[in-house]
Amino acid sequence: MIGRREFVVGIGSAVAWPLVVQAQRLGRMPRVGVLMGWIENEPEFRSWLAAFVTEIARLGWVDGRNVRIDVRWTNNDNDRTRVFAKELVELHPDVILVGTNLATSAVHHETRTIPIVFSPVTDPIASGLVESFPRPGRNLTGFTNGEAALGGKWLQLIKEIAPGIMRAGAMYNPDSAPSVDFLGPFKAAAQSLAIEPTITPVRNDAEIEEAIDSLGRDKAGLVVLSDAFMGGHRAAVIAAATRNKVPSIFDVPFFPREGGLLSYGPSFADIFRRAAEYVDRIIRGEKPADLPVQAPIRYHLAVNLKTAMAFGLSVPNTLLVSADEVIE
Numbered sequence: 001m002i003g004r005r006e007f008v009v010g011i012g013s014a015v016a017w018p019l020v021v022q023a024q025r026l027g028r029m030p031r032v033g034v035l036m037g038w039i040e041n042e043p044e045f046r047s048w049l050a051a052f053v054t055e056i057a058r059l060g061w062v063d064g065r066n067v068r069i070d071v072r073w074t075n076n077d078n079d080r081t082r083v084f085a086k087e088l089v090e091l092h093p094d095v096i097l098v099g100t101n102l103a104t105s106a107v108h109h110e111t112r113t114i115p116i117v118f119s120p121v122t123d124p125i126a127s128g129l130v131e132s133f134p135r136p137g138r139n140l141t142g143f144t145n146g147e148a149a150l151g152g153k154w155l156q157l158i159k160e161i162a163p164g165i166m167r168a169g170a171m172y173n174p175d176s177a178p179s180v181d182f183l184g185p186f187k188a189a190a191q192s193l194a195i196e197p198t199i200t201p202v203r204n205d206a207e208i209e210e211a212i213d214s215l216g217r218d219k220a221g222l223v224v225l226s227d228a229f230m231g232g233h234r235a236a237v238i239a240a241a242t243r244n245k246v247p248s249i250f251d252v253p254f255f256p257r258e259g260g261l262l263s264y265g266p267s268f269a270d271i272f273r274r275a276a277e278y279v280d281r282i283i284r285g286e287k288p289a290d291l292p293v294q295a296p297i298r299y300h301l302a303v304n305l306k307t308a309m310a311f312g313l314s315v316p317n318t319l320l321v322s323a324d325e326v327i328e
Contacts, residue, residue: 037100151182216244266296
C-alpha cells in the first residue's frame with residue numbers, strides 16, 4: 001500500500017501481462033518503492049506523486065489491487081534519506097522510483113540490482129548514475145530536470161524584467177544537489193549581458209538571508225538554482241528577496257505563487273507522469289539499462305505581477321504573452 005498514509009486512486013482497470021498474472025497466481029504481487037526527496041506536507045510535491053499514481057493506474061496498475069506501492073518522504077533530511085533508501089531496498093520491490101540526486105544516490109548505494117527510475121535528477125552522467133543518455137547501463141534510468149543551458153536562460157529572464165541590474169547571484173546548496181552544471185551557462189550569460197556573476201552556496205536560512213541582503217545592497221538579481229533544499233527553504237528566499245527588492249527567479253511555480261517574482265522550469269508533474277511509463281515497462285520485464293534517459297519536454301513560465309509592481313518593475317508584454325501563469 002502507499003507509504004504510511006492511505007493514498008487512494010479510484011481509476012483505471014487492472015491490465016496484466018501473462019508474466020504478471022503468473023506471478024500473482026504464485027501469491028506475489030508486483031511491488032513499487034517510491035522515495036520522494038522532498039517535503040511531504042507540501043501540496044506541490046504531493047501533486048507530483050499524484051501525477052505518477054494517476055498515470056500508473058491508467059496504465060493498469062492500481063495500488064492494493066494488482067500492485068503494492070510503498071512511499072517514503074525524506075523531508076530534505078539526510079538521515080531519513082539513508083534510512084528510507086535502505087528500508088525500501090529491503091522490501092525487494094520490482095522497481096524503485098526516486099526523486100532528487102541525494103535520494104537517488106542513497107538508493108543506488110543500497111542496491112546494484114533492483115531497477116531504479118529517477119524522476120528527476122540533475123546531470124546524471126556527472127553524478128555517476130548513468131554511463132550515457134541513450135544507453136544508461138547499470139540498474140538506473142529516468143529523467144533529468146533540464147539542460148544546463150537553463151542557467152543562462154534564468155539570468156536572461158531576470159535581465160528582461162529588470163534591465164538595470166549589473167550584478168546577479170546564483171544560489172544553491174552544494175550538499176543537497178550538484179547544481180554546478182548550471183553555473184557555466186550562468187557565467188557565460190552574465191558575460192554576454194554585462195552582468196557581474198556571483199556564486200553563492202548556502203546551507204541554512206541565515207546564509208540565505210545574508211547573501212540576499214548583500215545582493216540587495218548592490219541592487220542585484222538572483223537566480224535560485226534547481227535544488228530540493230532551496231525548494232524547502234523558499235520562504236526564507238522570498239522573504240529576503242521581498243525585503244531587499246531583489247528580482248529573483250526559481251524553477252518551480254510555487255515560488256511566484258507565494259510572492260516570488262518569477263519562475264521558469266520543467267513541468268515536474270509531467271516528468272512524474274512520464275516516469276510511470278518507465279515503471280510500467282520495467283514491471284513488465286524491460287531493463288533500465290535499455291531505457292534511455294530523457295530530458296523534460298514541457299516547461300512552465302510563471303510571473304507574479306503584484307511582486308513586480310512592488311519592486312517598481314514593468315513586465316514586458318513579450319514576457320506576459322509567453323507566460324503559462326500570471327499571478328495578479
